[in-house]
Amino acid sequence: MGYATEEDIDELYGTDLLVRVADYDKDGTPDEDVVANGLRNADDICNAYLSAQYSVPVTPTPGIVRTCAIDIAVYKMALGRSSRTDEMRVRYEDALAILDRISKGTVGLGLPPVTTTTTDANGNPVTTTLDPNVKRSGGSFDCGRA
Numbered sequence: 001m002g003y004a005t006e007e008d009i010d011e012l013y014g015t016d017l018l019v020r021v022a023d024y025d026k027d028g029t030p031d032e033d034v035v036a037n038g039l040r041n042a043d044d045i046c047n048a049y050l051s052a053q054y055s056v057p058v059t060p061t062p063g064i065v066r067t068c069a070i071d072i073a074v075y076k077m078a079l080g081r082s083s084r085t086d087e088m089r090v091r092y093e094d095a096l097a098i099l100d101r102i103s104k105g106t107v108g109l110g111l112p113p114v115t116t117t118t119t120d121a122n123g124n125p126v127t128t129t130l131d132p133n134v135k136r137s138g139g140s141f142d143c144g145r146a
């Protein structure tokens with residue numbers, strides 16, 4: 001499952017926009033393969049940025065990541081078409097800027113903590129709370145040349 005769906009795009013921007021950017025065969029409906037390719041490209045870009053701080057794919061999908069994926073997918077679907085607008089380009093650039101800030105740790109994901117309860121060996125309840133906004137430990141490999 002990706003960060004955004006065709007339904008997410010339709011809900012945020014409407015069917016008219018989807019038809020404008022993804023109806024390559026001009027039959028009045030978005031082409032499934034065009035939409036799928038745009039969403040896959042958006043996932044790849046999001047994962048490239050998010051992987052600097054988090055294990056990917058990030059689940060559940062944070063709202064900010066979903067919005068970025070939508071704007072990236074719309075822009076990618078509209079590339080090379082007369083339907084591409086300056087607003088799409090600005091939204092795409094804004095999405096990349098947000099992802100860049102997330103990748104540098106200056107913007108968080110905004111996910112609520114996840115609490116689970118299990119039992120220990122004696123049958124006592126053990127509650128664990130995980131913060132999905134916590135950056136992964138460790139750093140990148142230093143691949144500098146000697």
